[in-house]
Amino acid sequence: MLFDKVKAFVVQLDGASGGAEPVFSGGQAVAGRVLLELSGAARVGALRLHARGRAHVHWTESRSTGSSTAYTQSYRERLEVVNHLVTLLAPDTGETTTLPPGRHEFPFSFQLPPTLVTSFEGRHGSVRYSVKATLHRPWAPVRRARKVFVVIEPVDINTPALLAPQAGTREKFARTWYCNRGLVSFSAKIDRKGYTPGELIPIFAEIDNGTTRPVLPRAAVIQMQTFMARGARKQKRAVVASLVGEPVGPGRRAVWQGRALRIPPVGPSILHCRVLRVDYVLKVCVDIPGTSKLLLELPLVIGTVPLHPFGSRSSSVGSHASFLMDWGLGALPEQPEAPPEYSEVVADEDAASVGQNPFPRLPELNLGLEGPFFTYIQEFRYRPPPIYSEEDPHPPMAVVRPRCMTC
Template sequence: MTIKNFQIDYDAINRRNIFTNGDTINGRIILEASKKTKIQSLVLIAKGEARVNFSEHYGLLGKINPEEAEDYSHKEKYYQIQQYILKETRQNEREIIGKGRHVFPFSFRIPDKELPSSFSSMFGQIIHTLKAKLKQSMIPARKAKTHFTFVSKAEMNIPGIMVSQHRSKQKSIALNSGIVLLDIYTRRMGYKPGEELHVTAKITNLSNRVVKPKFVLDEKKTYNGGEYIKVDKHDILQEKADAIKSREGTTAVTKVLTIPRQLSPSILICPIIKLEYRLKVYLDITCAPSIVLKLPIVILPELTDENHLPPTSGFRYEACGTSYEPAWINGPQAIDPPPPYEAAALYPLFSSSSYTAA
């Protein structure tokens, strides 16, 4: 095998290694040849897509029956851009590269349009990928790829996201036992991980029942498999308040919920995968159905420029044109002979891990 190593790497743009709309990704395709080698073409492919894939089992009395399982899948593509690093040639005009390690720089600009953030679960993924494809005559194409984390700016442009919220509900208790009123207020809809969510519940108990307030922040994931929609919900935070006695009149209860730092940003613009958060306030009423009020909560991405890193030394990049042709500077750079892989890296990368697929 003449190609000993084939991989793709990219430089981080900030310390959290997160990209957003319109950012430019600078990187390199690294190819190591054991001898002079003929190359038909070398192409970089940048792609963003969402995909859903899950199975549902149907059986008598709710029991799982694997023989009656149905599979559901759906895919949505957002962009796919190709840069020809070495253009495909006719069989007798193949590119020849020498023995050694060759570095092919590339520069790719993420489309500045509405795109959903990276996401991964057992039922669906939103993936932003960089892939290199190497073609040689009479040999199966070799591929190397890596994923980059993308966080969308579009989720911050929701109308009313920084405006206070209010909901109210009144319930009459059976057997002329009186009424209970619940009003809830929050300062706004959008919060970043680590921020405090202040919620106030104004409870008017004009009944002869005891009521118990409860505050819940929950997460709702929705997967659209085409003919079937799968919903996955679970509670993230839960707080209880002191019980309010019968005929107590009006009581104001305020709770402060700290948004967990590990929460992923809301995903609201993807047709087949949604990640939503809700604040639910319950009033459990003795011997009567509860009152429940819900408010949408949007977890905002943390996008700042304060941690931007300087460009990686050793390479220069020029902006790509609209045709997405590679911006070459004096062609590919070769180092001959190649160093042992155990040696210290020659390139000061701040990149995610990459892998090579045969």
């Protein structure tokens, strides 16, 4: 406006660093200030701040009654998770307050509820948090300033339920019109249910192709968005990561020894909201020519707290050891074996060569992400060294003859 004395009216949040806006979670305090810059003296009726968090879903569906008449059904649901209103400036007399020209700051602070829903933007719904300041003046339009902030609820994957292995088996008898007959079966397994963005999912699978044509195994991480309103559901699925294996020929068998699938930077799982959910699954399938694919889905939870190598090892070592035994990848020895003598492992001619070169070249090991060695190291690379003791904790089962005291 031509005679408007408000030069600037913005909301700022504390905690911004390096140009990045702060991120909050349930139970934290949100602090900031409302900046008001005036070109001249102005009368102000009130300055109010409204913090709001809302989960909202909406979609429409076309319905038909069986005749030519069709109608559109609309579904809408709204959930308030934050609703905080505070007055930053109000005259005691109920009239107006005259502010001098210049820059004015009005600080604010409020506490978030202990449990919130992670910020989310989807096609049929969203979870948004914002702080809105409203400036009331006599004989002047209302000025508003709005600031959006992000909330991420922590999802800790270091729990027994999320550290448990996930596995499944599927089979199908193919019978098509061009004589592609036979049984196709596969099994798939992953070492745990919870992961964080950037991690690798080692996939262990066995594919048996009993048909007369090649089949193609594939794997993908699927994000499922579920919107709920008035007893109805609307779901959207999207592929966020995928890999394609090598074709398995007729009558052949293929084994995935930890095929790695990296999780991209995606939002965490949303599991405890009444109007929307965000779930993830690992889909492993086998494409069979001429018939429908063989499909297996293993549930995933994408968290925000990564795996603790020390705190979670004690809770997951048992399940991981059984995971290795089930897939023939070896298990932990029950009793430590004594190291062999040097003469038993090095021949005379090898010892002479070692004497010439004190640092012999080690053989090259296959430590790629495709083999079981990588998965084994991921679990036991932080294993603490054994406690030093002069006594053998596992003595040999030999009969010890008592000494004669008269000798």
